[in-house]
Amino acid sequence: MTQVDKNNDDIAISIKNVTQRFGDEGSPESVLALDNISLDIRKGEFVCLLGPSGCGKSTLLNIVGGLFRPSSGSVTVDGRLVDGKPHPDKIAFVFQESTLFPWYTVIENFHIALKFQGIPKSEWDDRAMTALKAVGMASFAKHYPDQLSVGMRQRVNMARGICVKTGILLMDEPFAALDEQTRMVLGEDLSQLLAETGKTIVFVTHSLAEAVFLSDRIAVISARPGKIKTIIDVKTPHPRSPDFMLEPRFSELRNECYALLRDEIRATMALQRDPQPTGA
Ligand SMILES: Nc1ncnc2c1ncn2[C@@H]1O[C@H](COP(=O)(O)OP(=O)(O)OP(=O)(O)O)[C@@H](O)[C@H]1O
Numbered sequence: 149m150t151q152v153d154k155n156n157d158d159i160a161i162s163i164k165n166v167t168q169r170f171g172d173e174g175s176p177e178s179v180l181a182l183d184n185i186s187l188d189i190r191k192g193e194f195v196c197l198l199g200p201s202g203c204g205k206s207t208l209l210n211i212v213g214g215l216f217r218p219s220s221g222s223v224t225v226d227g228r229l230v231d232g233k234p235h236p237d238k239i240a241f242v243f244q245e246s247t248l249f250p251w252y253t254v255i256e257n258f259h260i261a262l263k264f265q266g267i268p269k270s271e272w273d274d275r276a277m278t279a280l281k282a283v284g285m286a287s288f289a290k291h292y293p294d295q296l297s298v299g300m301r302q303r304v305n306m307a308r309g310i311c312v313k314t315g316i317l318l319m320d321e322p323f324a325a326l327d328e329q330t331r332m333v334l335g336e337d338l339s340q341l342l343a344e345t346g347k348t349i350v351f352v353t354h355s356l357a358e359a360v361f362l363s364d365r366i367a368v369i370s371a372r373p374g375k376i377k378t379i380i381d382v383k384t385p386h387p388r389s390p391d392f393m394l395e396p397r398f399s400e401l402r403n404e405c406y407a408l409l410r411d412e413i414r415a416t417m418a419l420q421r422d423p424q425p426t427g428a
Pocket residue numbers: 170171179181199200201202203204205206207208372
């Protein structure tokens with residue numbers, strides 16, 4: 149399914165007919181990971197990529213982030229072609245594992261990211277402390293990463309992604325290693341930060357509840373080769389409070405996502421049991 153927004157000024161990321169094949173077509177190791185994906189993401193929008201394991205969510209995120217070039221199709225960010233090169237002035241990443249440098253303190257880790265972005269030194273502390281306060285970690289600025297719990301490290305990691313002045317944040321299962329309560333609190337923090345900063349966020353998750361709680365739109369992706377199966381509009385403004393999860397609409401959307409995914413998960417399991425011989 150193609151989702152195209154007609155108002156180009158409003159579009160932060162435009163993904164057009166992106167197909168990704170790993171390995172040479174016809175060779176035994178060839179994998180068609182993404183098949184003709186098109187999606188326009190508006191400025192300030194929060195879009196989740198939701199789909200079964202191996203459907204190509206991370207591959208798509210990495211192509212959008214310029215970590216590599218797709219086999220065919222294109223991605224533009226603010227109208228500029230992302231040509232297999234990272235654009236650290238426009239796009240920041242937050243990964244599942246904390247990517248903090250262990251030999252620097254929390255605040256020094258922020259300084260490095262801000263320096264890399266060319267932000268004047270006079271702004272570093274203000275920016276870092278504002279972001280750390282937003283995730284309740286200001287009193288840990290002088291700690292080293294290994295003095296923090298996994299959840300605390302990931303809060304810092306998220307705050308660092310937010311404090312840099314890119315308009316776009318790509319988040320690949322940033323809460324996957326965390327317990328459910330911490331995930332919920334960080335989800336609330338993220339919804340608040342989204343409302344305050346107006347960043348465009350593309351977020352990969354396996355959690356249906358997380359997808360519904362955070363997203364403006366959920367792109368449900370089919371089993372490999374990944375295609376957009378449907379787009380679900382959530383239509384509740386940010387910031388969202390935990391009360392949103394008690395609304396009947398929340399359960400309805402969650403159930404809708406599950407109904408859409410169930411067959412895809414079965415298809416993935418069948419593919420894993422009985423892999424296609426070549427090129428699938
Ligand atoms: N560098 C690579 N070389 C070869 N195949 C790859 C490469 N990266 C990904 N793949 C394959 O492409 C497919 C999609 O992988 P990807 O990691 O994007 O899926 P995903 O939806 O993010 O999975 P998960 O939810 O399990 O993290 C998988 O079959 C994977 O094995």
